[in-house]
Amino acid sequence: MTLRTILTYSEGSPDASSAIRLFRAEAELPPLKESDVAVQFLASPVTPQDLLVIAGRYPVKPSHKHEHLAIPGYDGVCRVTAVGSKVTALQPGDHAVPSRHGLGTWRSHAVVDSSALVKVPRELDSVAASSLKMGAVVAWLLLEEQDGLGPGDWIVQNAASGVIGQFVAQLARLRGLNTLSVVRDREDVESVRQRLLDLGASVVMTEAELETCQGQVPCLDGKRVVLALDSVFGEPGKRLVGVLTPGASYINYGSLGGADGELRLSQKDLFWKHIKFTNFRLSAVLAAYDQNQFADLLDWLSRCFLQGQLRVPEVDLVHLSRAEDPERLARDTLAKATAQERVGHKRQVFVFE
């Protein structure tokens, strides 16, 4: 008998916190079909994507249900506890992450088809592993979207202190790219600035500092600023457009549900500078991705972690199994994640052990 913890939600609720329900139940492991894998989740982050899923604003729906309620959580890392008779890619004791969206990682235990998982090194830190798909992979793919990025090129990004922003700065440095990382104004700006510089950002500016420059950023004078990574839109997005070199790309990500606001573009921005405006959808990009290619990418990113080339983002661990009222804790966690003013808040990660 195992004590299982399962989070579910009522689909399409605008308020993630009140949509969540937590079940705890003693249950036997069901008999495994030949391609099944039984797993225990170690760490399952609360990502912006999960919030979109719960709000009904994400195209890929959860694959698993409990008591007719959908199980949220699309990223995380698990340990394999048992495998079906025909499973060869995974063995008990292996660590694995979801191979695609919809797995439902916000639960302590699961039985899933082996194709739903990709093995990662078991010596990899759980938080690092749980940030692979919705963090490091996204950052890596965003940099891949622009052809011909080369050493010495500059990219500019906002929301740079977030998990994806931290990975962008680190992966850019690995490729010899320079990063102007823009963060929101906050009280602890100097410590954030130093942390991002330590990670590999070339220059860190606040939104207010960039606004003051009016597009004339001294460190960018004469540089090729070939890519803007925007996850905010509106005025902060406009500031990124202002520093781009003609022919550059502007990629918006992380606001699939439709950010409010508008991008105010001049004729110079829209026509003369030939900026290419596109939107990045992880589910669409991953759908076109070969499974072996994805496994190789995870493997390479894992090795970057193990060799110290990538640093684990700072997160807040949420120990559901240790809580007196785990449902209340889960609700509070989502309330914090969806709060309007999240400047400086760390990503929260559910821990089930």
Next chain:
Amino acid sequence: MTLRTILTYSEGSPDASSAIRLFRAEAELPPLKESDVAVQFLASPVTPQDLLVIAGRYPVKPSHKHEHLAIPGYDGVCRVTAVGSKVTALQPGDHAVPSRHGLGTWRSHAVVDSSALVKVPRELDSVAASSLKMGAVVAWLLLEEQDGLGPGDWIVQNAASGVIGQFVAQLARLRGLNTLSVVRDREDVESVRQRLLDLGASVVMTEAELETCQGQVPCLDGKRVVLALDSVFGEPGKRLVGVLTPGASYINYGSLGGADGELRLSQKDLFWKHIKFTNFRLSAVLAAYDQNQFADLLDWLSRCFLQGQLRVPEVDLVHLSRAEDPERLARDTLAKATAQERVGHKRQVFVFE
């Protein structure tokens, strides 16, 4: 001896009216080189492009000078009075229009290389002929910019009561296209509306009426609105974007010098609807155009006029040769053309006979 009238300007002047100078001189026709043609201009319009040329904001500079001052005017129609020994394409009595930009049409007489002219039917009305290149040709090319336009498709345009807007409505109707023509608010809106409907516009709305609709234009419900032709940018441009169907094109034209203002685009406009934003530069398009192709286009458009399928735009004729103070009249004409509030003003056409 011939009494010649020649307008010139000092290049790069922001104020077209005060940059203009008019010369009148008795002069003999100079001896013609073997490929030369002597012409008398009949009608030479004042186009928005001419104003950009005088302001130094147009890339193609005038080809002819008088007393070291540049001769403006890039469109018009002339009558051939004499030809050089090797000229076969034109004969005395033929009518012709400029084959490319820079000819300098704001003068009564000129001697130019025969390659600078394209013959048009002499029975064609002078005002019609003088509006071919910067009016009908531009409208035709704008419609050509969007691939796959077909009968039943809708296009939307602003500044629809202007010369190009009138031609767009007429040429669209010839191709079975529907046109939502947007005009600025004005006192005589009902007569303008009726005139555009008579020309072929399917629906005519004012900017205020379109604004009230908030993009939900009843007549467009369920229609394919595949092309927006914008010559204003800013808020009026934004209103055109609002009615476009996903995958449509938005073409800005007529503001090469750089319109002020900004286009405020939502994520829906920029990403989900995949609107293609481009700018139309007549000089660039014509430079890539084969001369025979251009001649065939002029010929076809001329026949459309002669057969009543295209109607001559309403213009104000400015009879320079009859004026007591022709320089003052020319200056007043340009002052009127550059006035901020030109709603409802007709295009002005210099007449030299």
